[in-house]
Every structure is written in structure tokens, then in C-alpha cells.
Amino acid sequence: MLSRLSALFAAVAVAVSLVAAPAAFAQDAASAPAATTEATAAPAADAAKVEKDNPYGLKAMLEHGDIVAKSVLALMVIMSAGSWFIMFTKLWDTYKVGNEAKEVRATFFKKASLADGVRSLNEGSAFRFIAQTAVEASEHHEGALTENIDRNTWVTMNVDRAVTEVNSKLQGGLSFLATVGSTSPFIGLFGTVWGILQALTAIGVAGQASIDKVAGPVGEALIMTAIGLGVAVPAVLGYNWLVGRNKAVMAQVRAFAADLHGVLMGSRQISKR
Numbered sequence: 616m617l618s619r620l621s622a623l624f625a626a627v628a629v630a631v632s633l634v635a636a637p638a639a640f641a642q643d644a645a646s647a648p649a650a651t652t653e654a655t656a657a658p659a660a661d662a663a664k665v666e667k668d669n670p671y672g673l674k675a676m677l678e679h680g681d682i683v684a685k686s687v688l689a690l691m692v693i694m695s696a697g698s699w700f701i702m703f704t705k706l707w708d709t710y711k712v713g714n715e716a717k718e719v720r721a722t723f724f725k726k727a728s729l730a731d732g733v734r735s736l737n738e739g740s741a742f743r744f745i746a747q748t749a750v751e752a753s754e755h756h757e758g759a760l761t762e763n764i765d766r767n768t769w770v771t772m773n774v775d776r777a778v779t780e781v782n783s784k785l786q787g788g789l790s791f792l793a794t795v796g797s798t799s800p801f802i803g804l805f806g807t808v809w810g811i812l813q814a815l816t817a818i819g820v821a822g823q824a825s826i827d828k829v830a831g832p833v834g835e836a837l838i839m840t841a842i843g844l845g846v847a848v849p850a851v852l853g854y855n856w857l858v859g860r861n862k863a864v865m866a867q868v869r870a871f872a873a874d875l876h877g878v879l880m881g882s883r884q885i886s887k888r
Contacts, residue, residue, distance in 0.1 A: 683809050684809060684839070687802060687805065687839060688806070691803065694850075695799075695849075697791060698849060698850040698853065701791055701792055702849075702857065705788060705857050705860075712740075712785070713863075713867070715741070716864070716868065719736065723735065724878070729750055732746065733746045742868070742871055744777060745868070745872050745875065748776070749773060749774045749777070749876065752772075752773035753766070753879045770876060770880070774872050774875070775872075778868060778872050781865075782868075789857060792857070795847065795850040796851035797847075799844075800840075802843055803839045804843060806839030806842075806843070807836045807839045807840045810833075810837075813836075
């Protein structure tokens with residue numbers, strides 16, 4: 616629980632910094648020429664005032680943007696924070712399962728009995744869940760309908776279900792990463808289109824179409840596209856990376872399940888003799 620809270624706080628911090636980075640870069644790039652020009656043509660105090668009142672960037676967009684622009688920005692912050700939270704937590708989950716797989720491979724099948732092996736596994740671990748499911752299926756085969764299934768098939772079905780459940784838990788949240796990676800650029804583009812529409816409408820009403828009147832509002836709107844890309848790229852990279860890690864971890868989980876199934880069937884045959 617503590618690790619997930621830490622991951623949540625880290626994800627929020629990373630999301631805010633990544634969302635603000637394109638705007639800050641655009642604001643610095645826009646203010647640099649203005650500050651240089653003012654420094655050559657006016658005193659330092661006037662240059663500082665121009666830089667302070669810079670009409671470009673995220674701050675101006677937040678001050679002058681309408682509810683739609685602010686909602687789009689808030690949505691992208693939430694999507695970015697959710698993506699980083701999922702990446703941190705799933706990375707921890709796969710790391711933990713991978714370490715457990717190494718320990719299980721080295722010690723589990725060297726125990727004197729299956730009961731000792733199950734007790735040696737960590738509480739709440741994926742391997743203990745699979746082992747307990749398999750042992751219970753092997754020992755309990757009651758029921759008028761389930762008795763029609765032979766014991767080998769019954770154990771195999773229960774082990775496969777346990778492995779599938781573990782796989783589902785490891786893959787939880789990856790669909791959110793895929794959704795963020797595929798939709799956030801378009802959400803940012805929507806914010807850009809909306810911002811440009813509002814800017815051009817305001818300019819048309821005011822009757823002023825000079826470059827200094829157009830550049831500020833249009834530049835603020837274009838920041839939305841950069842933020843959308845900044846949200847999408849980490850989500851896509853994280854999704855592909857986690858899918859690869861899950862495949863490697865699940866190969867170890869399935870190998871353990873197959874070995875366990877073989878042990879159970881072998882012990883059953885010995886007991887019959």
C-alpha cells in the first residue's frame with residue numbers, strides 16, 4: 616500500500632512537470648526575443664516589465680482561457696498522472712513476481728512435501744495462489760457433475776484458471792495506457808482547434824489582426840498539441856515496455872504451474888500404487 620501511494624505522488628509530480636514543460640519552453644522561447652529587443656531599445660526596467668507581462672505561454676492560457684480549454688488541460692493532467700501511476704505500480708508488480716520466480720525455482724521443489732512448499736511461499740504471492748489452487752483441486756474432486764471430469768483434467772483446468780487470473784492482474788491498467796496513448800494527441804488537438812477558434816473570433820470582434828494580436832492567442836492554443844504529445848509518448852512507450860515484461864514474467868509463472876501439475880499427477884500415481 617505504501618509503495619502504491621508513493622507511486623501515486625510520484626506520478627502526479629511527473630505528470631504536472633511534463634504537462635508544464637512544453638508550455639514553459641514555449642514561453643521561454645517567446646519571451647527571449649522580446650527581452651533582447653527591449654534590452655537594446657529601452658531601460659532594463661522596461662525589459663523586465665515586458666517579460667513579466669509576456670502574453671505567451673501556459674500562464675496566459677490559464678488566465679484568459681475559457682472553461683473548455685481549462686477542462687482539456689485538466690483532463691490531460693489526469694491522464695498523464697494515471698499513466699505514470701500505472702507504469703510505476705506495474706513495474707513494481709512485475710519486479711516482485713520476477714524475484715519470487717527466482718526464489719521459487721531455487722527452493723520450492725526441494726521441499727519434503729507440497730504442504731511445506733506451499734507454506735514456504737509468501738502470503739498473497741501469485742505462486743502461492745497457484746499452488747494452493749492446484750493442491751485443493753487435487754485433493755477435493757467432489758460434486759455430481761465434476762466427478763464426470765477425470766482428475767487430471769480437473770487439476771489442469773483449475774491451474775489454468777489460476778494462471779489466467781494472475782495474468783489478468785498483471786495486465787490490469789494496460790488498457791488505460793493504450794487509451795491514453797491513442798487519444799491524448801487528439802484531445803490536445805481539440806484544445807488547439809478550440810483555442811484558435813476562440814482567438815480568431817475575439818480578434819474578428821475587436822477588428823485588430825496585427826501579428827502581435829494573433830501570435831499570443833494562437834501560440835497558447837498550439838501549446839495544447841504539445842501537451843497532448845507529451846502525455847501520449849510516455850504512455851505508448853510504457854505500454855509496450857510493460858507488455859514485454861509481462862510476457863517474460865508470465866513465462867516463468869506458467870513454467871511453475873506446469874512443473875507443479877506434473878508433481879501433483881506424479882504423487883497421485885504413487886499414492887495409487
